[in-house]
Amino acid sequence: MSVYESRPWLAHYPTGLSGHLDVEYGSPLDMFDEALASAPDSPAIHYFGTTLSWADVDAASDAVAHVLQEHDFAVGDRLGIAVQNGPAIVFGLLAAWKVGGVAALISPMYKRSEFRKALDDFTPTALLVLDEVHAEVADTVADTGSIRLVVTASPLDFAGNDDLQRVFEVSRVPANGTVELLELIGRRSPEMVRHVPAPDDVAVLAPTSGTTGPPKGAMLTHRNLTFSAQAYRDWTGLKSGEPILCMSPIFHVTGLVGSVMLALSMxxxxxxxxxxxxxLVVDAVRTWRPAFSVAAITAYIALADHPDVSPEAFTSLRLRYSGGAPVMPEVAERIEERLGGMIHNVYGQTESTSPTHMVPPGVLAPVDPETGALSVGLPIFDTTTRVVDDNGEPLPPGRIGEIVTAGPQIAAGYWNRNDEDSVLKNGEMRTGDVGFMDADGWFFVIDRSHNLINASGYKIWPFEIEQVLQSHPAVLETAVVGIPDEYRGESPRAYVALLPDATTTVTELIEFCRERMAAYKYPREIEIVGSLPRTATGKVLRRRLR
Known part of the structure; x- marks a missing residue:
């Protein structure tokens, strides 16, 4: 038996939990139906001064489902959803499932060419889209040929105060040839016949993060979603009815599972x-007193830098998780000092329906003394993780290799792709992340395998340089990439964003690294920038830096 099969991480599980999870629900609709039956008038959504009950959400999603059926939406068809974090995205998800469809998530931040690629890939029969996005891509939508129905939503739908307009300066955008969501919900729809999805039916096409190339649609099943929602629920000990603050985009997997699916299950x-x-988040925390949130570390950094933040204001938010990008120990300490409480890591990918590893609540994750990396946590229920060499052979604790994960949350595959080199095979996922497991079962992520820099035969992990730069008192965040070098083959180049009101020079930063790193490692080139380019989920876009 290998060390991974013995699962040493189980010794550190939250009290009362075992390595196995008995999943209670077959689909997210089952979770929704129980919430609706048990407390139809209880709050389901808080949105800019408006509270919608579970009965309100049921009626609105029924209205969307009914118009889909009117436009010959069939079982297995895709409903493209391109909206931000408002009630419309919840209505769209439920409506698609009520008629046996698949919710194809499309980033509302896409430019025209990106949006067209998503439509060509997912071939949706219907589209639920923000009116301001539709105004930019209307001709593209009309040219696809597959879309028979377009429902437009405004961020102002259901907003009960002017905070949204004040902060984001949005306004309603008229759209010809579409059905407006509010008008649709106002109709009196006849009783509809609900489809009952099977656990292994595809529920969502979730776009991968796109940090290394064009996004692909991971096929997440109903079983994937219910397992991951319950994993969040049971691992954290969240209590039924405790509000959940959604800081991550729902059109990506973290917000979808760690907010919407979790809310349904709870x-x-x-x-x-x-x-x-x-x-707005500070105001929402004070008003609604949420207990849980999961977001990229950049969101917590922004909160820590906000002048109205204090530990007293955030006492209700007792479960704070960060995923999507590595967390430096120094950054975590600064955030915890400003916000009070602990920031816990959660680790996973789109293809793993969010969590594969989590840090138990109230536990201080270990820091590896050699690399300075903060642990991403322990494998969760029914999840087996190995660290393997280039030949796929398991490595002993402490040895660095690729992280490979298997479990009930792994996606069924990629939509419209049957790649021989797919990272998804036989229920297992090659993450592309490089790291190791310590002797106690804690996992550490060092970097992405494709980020390795080869300088004159020396191997340099960007994380090593970033860790040193991050310790400089003027540095807020940094990212390192390899750039062509005629002499060395590759050399590291660092991009650095400074803390507010902090000053330093490129020469000082290079010297700071030179004093702390081997001669082949320290960067000869550093550029000070206002901010780092990131995806909507907070991951650094290194390909753009390159």
Whole structure:
């Protein structure tokens, strides 16, 4: 038996939990139906001064489902959903499932060419889209040929105060040839016949993060979603009805699972703010007193830098998880000092329906003394993780290799792709992340395998340089990439964003690294920038830096 098969991580599980999870629900609709039956008038969504009950959400999603059926939407068809974090995305998800469809998530931040690629890939029969996005891509939508129905939503739909307009300066955008969501919900729809999805039916096409290339649609099943929602629920000990603050985009897997699916499984109200804004989030925390949130570390950094933040204001938010990008120990300490409480890591990918590893609540994750990396946590229920060499052979604890994960949350595959080199095979996923497991079962992620820099035969992990730069008192965040070098083959180049009101020079930063690193490692080139380019989920776009 290998060390991974013995699962040493189980010794550190939250009290009362075993390595196995008995999943209670077959589909997200089952979770929704129980919430609706048990408390139809209880709050389901809080959105800019408006509270929608579970009965309100049921009626709205029924209205969308009915118009889909009117336009010959068939079982297995895709409903493209391109909206931000508002009630419309919840209505769309439920409506697609009620008629046996698949929710194809499309980033509303896409430019025209990206949007067209998503439509060509997913070939949706219908589209639920923000009116302002539709105004930019209307001709593209009309040219696809597959779309028979377009429903437009405004961020202002259901907003009960002017905070959204004040912060984001949005307004309604008229759209010809579409059905407006509010008008649709106002209709009196006849009783509809609900489809009953099977656990292994595809529920969502979730776009991968796109940090290394064009996004692909991971096929997440109903079983994937219910397992991961319950994993969040049971691991954290969240109580039924405790509000959940959604700081991550729902059109990506973290917000979808760690907010919407979790809220369904907990019968908890979902606190939505359209997009992330630190001031709006601070107000939402004070108003709705959420207990849980999961977001990229950049969101917590923005909150920590907000002038109205204090530990007292955030006492309700007792479960704070960060995923999507590595967390430096120094950054975690600064955030915890400003916000109070602990930031816990959660690790996973789109293809793993969010979590594969989590840090138990209230536990201080270990820091590896050699690399300075903060642990991403322990494999969760029914999840087996190995660290393997280039030949796929398991490596002993402490040895660095690729992280490979298997479990009930792994996606069924990629939509419209049958790649021989797919990272998804036989229920197992090659993550592309390089790291190791320590002797106690804690996992550490060092970097992405394709980020390795080869300088004159020396191997340099960007994380090593980033860790040193991050310790400089003027540095807020940094990213390192390899660039062509005629002499060395590759050399590291660092991009650095400074803390507010901090000053330093490129020469000082290079010297700071030179004093702390081997001669072949320290960067000869550093550029000070205002901010790092990131995806909507907070991951650094290194390909753009390159």
């Amino acid at each position: 019968r908890s109200p979902l606190v939505l703010t359209h997009r992330f804004d630190a001031g």
